[in-house]
Amino acid sequence: MKKNRVIGVLACLSLSVLLVGCGQQKKSDKLVIWSNMEVEADTIKEYGEKWSKETGYEIEIVHETPDVQQFVQATNSASGPDAVIGIANDQLANYVTAGLVSEVPQELFQDSDYVEAAVEACYVDGKRYAAPLAVETVTLFYNTDKVPSAPVTWEELLQVASEQGGIQFEATSIYYDLGFVRAFDSYIFPYKDGEYDVNDLGLGNKGAVNAYEFIQSLAGEYGFLSANVTSDIAKSNFQNGETAFYIGGPWDVDGFTSAGTPFAVAPMPSLNNNNFVTPVGTQVSFVSKKSKKQDRAWDFIMYLMEKGAIDLYNVGARIPANISLQQMEEIQSDEISKAFVEQINQGEPLPTVSELGQVWTPYTNNMKAMLNGEIDAATAASNIEKQIKEGIELMNSGR
Structure with missing residues (x-):
C-alpha cells in the first residue's frame, strides 16, 4: 500500500x-x-x-x-x-x-x-x-559508499549508523513505526480468523511503551531523528549522501537512481529477536x-x-x-x-477497519510531543490509547 x-x-x-x-x-x-x-x-x-x-x-x-x-x-x-x-x-x-x-x-x-x-x-x-x-511495503535503503553490506539486526545498524551518518524516516507516523511496535510484541488491533478486534487496542500497553522508548532513543541518545523529520526530508538527506540509512518504499527507487545515489535495498533487520514487520x-x-x-x-x-x-x-x-x-x-x-x-512476506496489512482512521492523528501528535521532549514514552502511550478510543466512540455514535 x-x-x-x-x-x-x-x-x-x-x-x-x-x-x-x-x-x-x-x-x-x-x-x-x-x-x-x-x-x-x-x-x-x-x-x-x-x-x-x-x-x-x-x-x-x-x-x-x-x-x-x-x-x-x-x-x-x-x-x-x-x-x-x-x-x-x-x-x-x-x-x-x-x-x-x-x-x-x-x-x-x-x-x-x-x-x-x-x-x-x-x-x-x-x-x-x-x-x-x-x-x-517499505524496507531498508543503505548507501553503498558508506555501508558495505546490509545489517541483519538493529544493533548492527545502530553501530554502523553512529559512524556513518545515521538513519532517518518519518518516526511520527504509525506507518513507519509499526515494525517497532510489533517487535516489542504489541499491535494496533489484533487479527484472528479473518477479523480485527477493535476493542483491543495495543498502542497503549507495555510493549508499545517499549517501542516508543526505542524510537525516542533514536532521537535522544543517537541524535538521528527529530519530530520535524518528514519522509521528504529523510529522503532528501539520504539522496544527498547525508545519512547512511533510510526507510522507504519502491516509489523512492527512481528518484535515487536518477540522482545517482549509490544505494542498495535489503529486508529490515530484526529487532528484539523478532522480525521487523512493516505494513x-x-x-x-x-x-x-x-x-x-x-x-x-x-x-x-x-x-x-x-x-x-x-x-x-x-x-x-x-x-x-x-x-x-x-x-x-x-x-x-x-x-x-x-x-x-x-x-x-514478513509484513502485515494495516487493519482493514474503519476504526483505523482514528489512529493516525493521535499517534502522530503524541509522537511529535515525545520526540520534542514534551512528554515521555509512557505518557505518549497513555494519550494515544485514550484519544484513539475517544475518536472511535465518537465515530460510532454518529452511525
Whole structure:
C-alpha cells in the first residue's frame, strides 16, 4: 500500500476508453470497470481489449480515483461501475461498511496462493470482499559508499549508523513505526480468523511503551531523528549522501537512481529477536453489490491478476500478490524487487477497519510531543490509547 490516501475527483467521460470485443457475438450491455491505477492505465486497457476479444463482451475501463460518496452516486446511475480495480486496501472497509461491496465467490481463488498479508487485506469482519492484485511495503535503503553490506539486526545498524551518518524516516507516523511496535510484541488491533478486534487496542500497553522508548532513543541518545523529520526530508538527506540509512518504499527507487545515489535495498533487520514487520499495502479489486454482471466482472479481475501480472510489474513495478508469480525471473533477477518481496512476506496489512482512521492523528501528535521532549514514552502511550478510543466512540455514535 502506498501511504497516500485515495482521494478522488470525478474523471470526465473523455478519459474513458471503450473496448469492444470482436470475433464473437457481442452482448448489448457492457462491463464498466473503474481503474485506480494511473501509471498502468494503458496496460490495463490492453488487457481489457484482450479479454474483450476472447469473451465477446464489451468492456469500458475508466481511470478513476473514487471515494465512497462518489461511488454511491455512480452506482445509482445506469452507467455506474461494476467493479473497481487497484484500490488501496485501507479504503476497502469504508466501502464494505457502506454496503457497497459483494463478497468474493469462495471458488474464485485459493487464499493460500497469495501473500498472507495481501489475503488479510481482503477480509472485513471475517468475510472476503476483494481480490489482491499487487503488494508493496517499505524496507531498508543503505548507501553503498558508506555501508558495505546490509545489517541483519538493529544493533548492527545502530553501530554502523553512529559512524556513518545515521538513519532517518518519518518516526511520527504509525506507518513507519509499526515494525517497532510489533517487535516489542504489541499491535494496533489484533487479527484472528479473518477479523480485527477493535476493542483491543495495543498502542497503549507495555510493549508499545517499549517501542516508543526505542524510537525516542533514536532521537535522544543517537541524535538521528527529530519530530520535524518528514519522509521528504529523510529522503532528501539520504539522496544527498547525508545519512547512511533510510526507510522507504519502491516509489523512492527512481528518484535515487536518477540522482545517482549509490544505494542498495535489503529486508529490515530484526529487532528484539523478532522480525521487523512493516505494513504491506495491497492494491485490491472488488465488485459492486449493485452490479448485474458480477460473474463477468470477477472473470476480468482474475484475467488481469493472472495474465497481466508481469506487464503491470514492468510498467509500474507492481509486485504481484500471487506467491508463484513473485518467483518470476523478471522479479527474482532484480535485487531491489527481490528485497521488497522478502520484506513483504514478513509484513502485515494495516487493519482493514474503519476504526483505523482514528489512529493516525493521535499517534502522530503524541509522537511529535515525545520526540520534542514534551512528554515521555509512557505518557505518549497513555494519550494515544485514550484519544484513539475517544475518536472511535465518537465515530460510532454518529452511525
